[in-house]
Amino acid sequence: MNDTDHKPEFSDIPDAISEPKRRFSIQLVWIIPIVAALIGLSLAVKSYMDRGETITITFKTGEGMEAGKTKLKYKDVQIGEVKGLAIAKDRSHVVVTAELSKDARGLLVKDTRFWVVRARISGGNISGLGTLIGGSYIGVDAGTSTESQDEFIGLEAPPAVSLDVPGRQFVLHAADAGSLDTSSPIFFRRMQVGQVISTELDRDGKGVTIMVFIRAPFDQYVKSNSVFWQASGIDLTLNTSGVKINTESMVSILLGGISFQTPQDRIDTPTAAPNNVFTLYQTRDEALKHAETIETYQLVFKESVRGLPVGAPVDLRGVTVGEVTKIDVALDSGNSEISIPVEIQFYPERLRAQYGNRSKQVKPLGSRAYLNDLVAHGFRAELKSGSLLTGQLFVALDFFPKAPAARIDWSANPPRFPTVPGSMDQMQKQLMQIAHKIEKIPFEELAGDAGKTIRTLDTTLKSAEKLLRNLDSAVIPEARSVLQETRQSLEDVRKTLGEARKTLGGANQVLAADAPVQLDLRETLREMSRAAQSLRVLGDYLEQHPESLIRGKREDKP
Amino acid sequence: MSGATSAAELGLCSCHVCNLVSSPGQGTGQAHCPRCGAPLHFRKPGSVARCWALLISAYILYIPANTLTIMETGSLLKYRKDTIVSGVVELWRTGSWGIAIVVFIASVTIPLLKLISLTLLLVSVQRRSGWRPRQRTRLYRLVELVGRWSMLDIYVVALLAALVQLGNMATVKAGPAALAFGAVVVLTMLASMQFDPRLIWDPIQKES
Numbered sequence: 193m194n195d196t197d198h199k200p201e202f203s204d205i206p207d208a209i210s211e212p213k214r215r216f217s218i219q220l221v222w223i224i225p226i227v228a229a230l231i232g233l234s235l236a237v238k239s240y241m242d243r244g245e246t247i248t249i250t251f252k253t254g255e256g257m258e259a260g261k262t263k264l265k266y267k268d269v270q271i272g273e274v275k276g277l278a279i280a281k282d283r284s285h286v287v288v289t290a291e292l293s294k295d296a297r298g299l300l301v302k303d304t305r306f307w308v309v310r311a312r313i314s315g316g317n318i319s320g321l322g323t324l325i326g327g328s329y330i331g332v333d334a335g336t337s338t339e340s341q342d343e344f345i346g347l348e349a350p351p352a353v354s355l356d357v358p359g360r361q362f363v364l365h366a367a368d369a370g371s372l373d374t375s376s377p378i379f380f381r382r383m384q385v386g387q388v389i390s391t392e393l394d395r396d397g398k399g400v401t402i403m404v405f406i407r408a409p410f411d412q413y414v415k416s417n418s419v420f421w422q423a424s425g426i427d428l429t430l431n432t433s434g435v436k437i438n439t440e441s442m443v444s445i446l447l448g449g450i451s452f453q454t455p456q457d458r459i460d461t462p463t464a465a466p467n468n469v470f471t472l473y474q475t476r477d478e479a480l481k482h483a484e485t486i487e488t489y490q491l492v493f494k495e496s497v498r499g500l501p502v503g504a505p506v507d508l509r510g511v512t513v514g515e516v517t518k519i520d521v522a523l524d525s526g527n528s529e530i531s532i533p534v535e536i537q538f539y540p541e542r543l544r545a546q547y548g549n550r551s552k553q554v555k556p557l558g559s560r561a562y563l564n565d566l567v568a569h570g571f572r573a574e575l576k577s578g579s580l581l582t583g584q585l586f587v588a589l590d591f592f593p594k595a596p597a598a599r600i601d602w603s604a605n606p607p608r609f610p611t612v613p614g615s616m617d618q619m620q621k622q623l624m625q626i627a628h629k630i631e632k633i634p635f636e637e638l639a640g641d642a643g644k645t646i647r648t649l650d651t652t653l654k655s656a657e658k659l660l661r662n663l664d665s666a667v668i669p670e671a672r673s674v675l676q677e678t679r680q681s682l683e684d685v686r687k688t689l690g691e692a693r694k695t696l697g698g699a700n701q702v703l704a705a706d707a708p709v710q711l712d713l714r715e716t717l718r719e720m721s722r723a724a725q726s727l728r729v730l731g732d733y734l735e736q737h738p739e740s741l742i743r744g745k746r747e748d749k750p
Numbered sequence: 751m752s753g754a755t756s757a758a759e760l761g762l763c764s765c766h767v768c769n770l771v772s773s774p775g776q777g778t779g780q781a782h783c784p785r786c787g788a789p790l791h792f793r794k795p796g797s798v799a800r801c802w803a804l805l806i807s808a809y810i811l812y813i814p815a816n817t818l819t820i821m822e823t824g825s826l827l828k829y830r831k832d833t834i835v836s837g838v839v840e841l842w843r844t845g846s847w848g849i850a851i852v853v854f855i856a857s858v859t860i861p862l863l864k865l866i867s868l869t870l871l872l873v874s875v876q877r878r879s880g881w882r883p884r885q886r887t888r889l890y891r892l893v894e895l896v897g898r899w900s901m902l903d904i905y906v907v908a909l910l911a912a913l914v915q916l917g918n919m920a921t922v923k924a925g926p927a928a929l930a931f932g933a934v935v936v937l938t939m940l941a942s943m944q945f946d947p948r949l950i951w952d953p954i955q956k957e958s
Contacts (some may be wrong), residue, residue, distance in 0.1 A: 205762060205771055205772055205773050206770075206772050206773070206784040206785075207774075207784065208763075208772045208773065208774040208781035208782055208783065208784055208790050209781065209782040209783075209784055209787075221796065221799065221800040221803040221804070221944075222799075222803045224803050224804055224807045225803045225806040225807040225810065226812045227807070228806070228807030228808075228811050228933070228937070229806075229807075229810050231810075231814075231930075231933075232810040232811060232813065232814055232930075234811060235818065235926065236814070237932070239818070241818075260830055260831065261830070373812070481909045546778065591759050591766070
């Protein structure tokens with residue numbers, strides 16, 4: 193290449209216009225990566241900040257839940273999302289992994305509750321219809337605890353009451369749940385003031401624990417001595433005063449419910465503390481009957497309790513002061529003895545009413561000391577037969593001054609009240625004693641003796657027979673002749689009697705009123721009476737004039 | 751090739767706007783095209799630095815583009831958030847292998863290859879390397895050509911988000927990754943535009 197050859201060809205190329213150079217210290221283009229870095233960094237920070245909390249919730253089933261779709265909602269506001277569903281290792285439940293937004297972190301405390309909101313038709317209400325279209329979601333109810341937690345156990349049913357509703361929760365114990373279910377209403381003076389939160393079988397299976405929630409301000413009407421009863425259905429009573437039907441609202445007739453009441457005379461009692469435990473009675477009457485205090489005691493019987501049903505009365509001289517609630521059997525393996533612990537509910541107030549005046553003098557009301565005092569005076573429980581026909585037993589309380597000393601074992605739970613063996617038992621014991629005595633008789637020896645005796649008796653009998661035979665031969669002919677003679681004598685007697693009868697007939701004839709003899713006789717008698725009269729006159733005269741016997745009758749002086 | 755004389759060696763440069771070749775002269779000031787008045791440069795000024803800046807920005811944004819959700823699709827039965835990779839996996843899993851491959855190449859491989867290619871070009875230019883200039887130029891042409899096709903993903907998301915708005919029945923929303931991904935594509939395109947391929951040849955010219 194030759195530069196000089198080419199250069200002239202470019203001579204017509206114009207010169208560029210020159211301008212003074214502006215100073216550029218930094219290339220503006222570097223702003224772009226800085227901005228990008230800032231954006232990237234902010235995204236990273238944001239995603240880190242928004243990462244929230246990952247929690248696990250266990251449910252019995254994963255029904256309606258889907259990873260990445262199911263939301264967690266608190267007060268219907270989305271606070272998180274289900275990230276994963278997994279089956280637990282033991283395959284008994286489903287573990288839901290959920291991520292909550294960072295502002296929901298405060299909700300993750302110990303008593304926060306989670307449940308799956310599905311369409312539900314139960315009792316009187318239908319809920320969660322929206323989930324039919326929008327899909328299920330996990331409901332969250334914020335707890336009040338300050339202890340944070342990230343593993344939760346989901347509820348199978350939505351909680352009846354949100355934790356932030358003011359009010360108080362109480363515990364009821366009942367024999368059975370009746371028709372109660374979660375969200376069954378609770379009435380006070382037939383106004384709905386709360387609802388059932390949960391019904392659970394006791395761990396020992398002996399009853400049902402029902403959690404109820406009473407909304408404020410009605411919770412103040414629950415006193416420590418309030419009584420609760422099942423207001424389910426219709427309570428129909430027929431008695432001398434006629435038919436009485438007791439119901440709550442129509443809702444409770446259909447769905448069941450609980451009512452409570454506080455005994456009027458003790459309205460000043462303190463309001464019940466939250467989670468106070470009450471007994472739930474079947475009917476209103478029963479509840480009001482039990483409004484008084486109940487003490488549970490245990491009676492240990494060694495005898496058979498056949499015929500003692502649960503619910504049998506505890507009787508104090510005819511007044512019911514309690515009832516039997518439980519009958520067990522306890523086998524003491526040590527000395528292989530069977531004892532039967534019987535639990536009774538005792539209404540001490542009734543007893544106090546009976547002994548009111550005395551107790552006031554002696555010991556403070558209802559104290560243990562008072563009962564101890566009674567027991568020291570021979571107050572015992574025994575089993576008594578209510579009816580000999582049916583063999584029904586009841587527990588009778590009474591004084592047994594001769595009973596061996598005993599005292600109430602307060603350390604046992606429930607306290608153990610001393611018992612005495614019942615009359616039936618005593619009878620049995622006496623029979624046993626008799627049997628023992630019979631057993632003690634030396635039957636074998638006796639049998640030997642008896643053998644001897646029998647042999648002797650045999651000889652005796654034989655000699656007796658001989659004697660009889662002798663008698664037969666010797667005495668009987670004699671006797672026969674005697675008898676014959678006797679018969680003859682009797683014959684004679686009969687003849688004599690016949691004659692006598694004839695004689696008597698004759699006498700009869702003679703004695704007849706109209707008989708001539710009789711007339712004569714009557715005449716004679718009249719004569720004789722006249723003679724006697726003369727004689728009496730004579731006698732009188734002679735008495736007055738004894739000298740007349742000698743001198744003769746003196747002539748009456750004129 | 752080595753026999754050719756470049757315009758720069760002759761003290762001539764062409765206007766970027768009207769392509770008039772002029773001699774900027776020896777003055778210290780900024781040369782301007784005598785015909786249209788546009789600033790004159792022998793090579794694109796600050797080409798390497800600008801390219802680097804844009805490239806680094808692209809690199810930074812490439813991370814959120816792949817980790818964040820690009821599309822949220824919701825319907826009565828399903829609600830899902832997809833990143834690019836999870837979308838590809840889902841497509842593959844449901845049997846749409848062809849589409850999965852297309853999406854994977856267009857959305858993951860190509861942007862990445864573009865970033866790597868541009869880095870390679872820039873490094874080689876800065877080191878004034880004479881290594882396979884022809885292939886490097888071809889690579890540059892390829893990068894320029896293929897750049898806009900990476901926007902495919904963004905187009906799909908943008909179209910779906912605009913079209914599928916049926917309330918509760920079905921919704922499609924663009925995620926934050928869509929923005930980042932779009933930025934990556936735009937930045938790489940700008941970076942490749944800023945790159946002056948003549949720089950590949952300059953060291954070779956000097957040697958000759």
